Amino acid sequence: MTFLERLGVATPIIQAPMAGTSTPLLAARVSQAGALGSIAVGAVDAAGATAMIREVRSLTDRPFNVNMFVHATPRRDAAIEAGWLDALAPTFRSFGCEPPTALKPAYASFLDDEAMFAALLVAAPPVVSFHFGLPRPDQVVALRQAGSILLATATTLKEARACLAAGMDAVVAQGWEAGGHRGAFGPQAEDRRLGMAALTRVLVRNAGLPVIAAGGIMDGRSIRAVLDLGAVAAQLGTAFIACPESAADADYRALFLSDAAAHTEMTAAISGRVARSLPNRFTALGRTLTATVPDYPVAYDAGKALNAAARAAGEMGFSAQWAGQGAPLARVRPASELVATLLEEMQAA
Template identity: 35%
Template sequence: MLNNEMTKLLKIKYPIIQAPMAGGVTTSKLVAEVSNSGGLGMIGAGYMTPVQLREQVREIKELTSNPFGVNLFVPNEFQVTENEIQSANQFLNPIRQQLNLHSKEQFEISHFNDVFEKFVEQIKVVMEEKVPICSFTFGIPSEEVIAELKQSNIILMGTATTVTEAVENEKAGMDIVVAQGSEAGGHRGNFINSSQESLIGLMSLIPQVVDNVSIPVVAAGGIMDGRGLIASICLGAMGVQMGTAFLTCMESGAQKVYKEAILNANEDQTVFTRSFSGKWARGIKNKFILEMQKHEPLLPDYPVQNTLTQDIRKTSAAQNNQDFISLWSGQSPRLAKSQTVESLIKNIITEAKKLSSMEAR
């Protein structure tokens, strides 16, 4: 049950993928430990420069000889006006004042061409460094990019929040598709319908995706233990991708204040917000989300809003203040534990084996 087409394809012992959490959570130690413990470690490279990505890939190769992967954000066209930036800053400046930050009017906003150029360079790094697995969020790369990666024998994984998106991933040539249920923490991976129309719960999503694609399906969203793994497999998935469970591990790069927020949260404290980045994401409700809620419809899209809130998030984190940082979390924070990666994976597999032997009886 725990060895299947997907584990063979990825050359991993257990059908467990550590979700690629961008923004410093996926340290080299975390990624390598997951791979060393029989799962698949993933670098969340969305915000990294190509140079930073290359450095981390080389660092991980020193720590593990097992396969690991890189996750990239597929760039989407975006427009922003000076007025939008000014009005967003008007909403953000009172928060800056609470943190003793100077009100900001001038920001270095990236243009789409810069974002796209960075993506092309990141792809080059993945190929040059011979990273065996590459996954994508927020869309599907171009035919040319997919063909290049395939020529380099890189296994490709896409993200889908609906059956339609999963079908598109398969058509485009993805080898595996991650079905992201609405329970998942962090950003929504939707790219066809709006975020609101793509909030299908994982238990409904998995069997419908499995019935409509022939590539292996990985379940993501609120899975924290062996029960979640076995339930996903029973519904037709070949493995799971877990974020929050790894985020509170010792090896994760999440700030102490962030880990503590998850370890002390309940299931009814996570909400969707686009206040931090301009893209809908699930996280633990805090002061920033509550203060920005009424302005959400007027905020610029990702990645503009993400740039505008950067100084607030950095300062709040430096002050160990959880009021103004993005506390991304899935819907099962009560199941989160402070433990090593090794013990997390060991516990998941022990529990899963116990459950499947009970089922076999």
């Protein structure tokens, strides 16, 4: 049985679970079109995740993926957090408000969230994927017993081999080109910044797991190329941002479809972890700040508060507007039509 047969999908296309843009409707439409749709539940609680999974199941009977954040418990440092708030204070005040007096993690890691773990076992999604690291051994055993196929992101061969040792069924090779947060296991670890093509080939030859390529893949010809590199599937996130079923708001879409798409940049200022974003006022601010950024997702608490203050004043440029380097190749069309187009292009290639 091939890996795609195990997944229960007809095409080598996986919609990336980008928090902030992926929705149950988007995931369902992608799955209905024969690919693997995904939702990201790492930024919600157990009740929210349960509701999202139920919504996907109400819209499709096809397989889908549920993505979890498995970041390390953030290190708390009161001096660093106070210094970060001080650095952001002038911007908060420019919108007529004060920064928070203290910070807290924006959400829990799956490693620490027993309610989420219990909810996931009850829901038993067909596929569960992990970003930023790996689940605990007991979580792996229980999820496999529940019938879920397990995927994890890796940015290096070392991380991919850890995925193999942990019992993952496949590894997502996330290239430097990808939009959103880097999936590196440790935010303090040196990032080799491997591109998707090189990383995919390294993992195909050495990881011992089926490899799903991710990063800069926007059309069917690129999907064909990564299959030729030995990947079993391609994961696309940025390609689906412009779909009407995504959660991207009007300002995000306008920026995404502008010349800004050709100028994505990496920043840790928004969340505390390096992520690829469209250039906006937050990324510009991040380039000017010299204060140490608190650990992810503690810094995200400040980022979300600043975004809320800015939006209340009519400024939309402090949102998390993630996008990958392939953004200039985006097409605006419904998710099912995009999947069909990708397949036609792949077959023509």
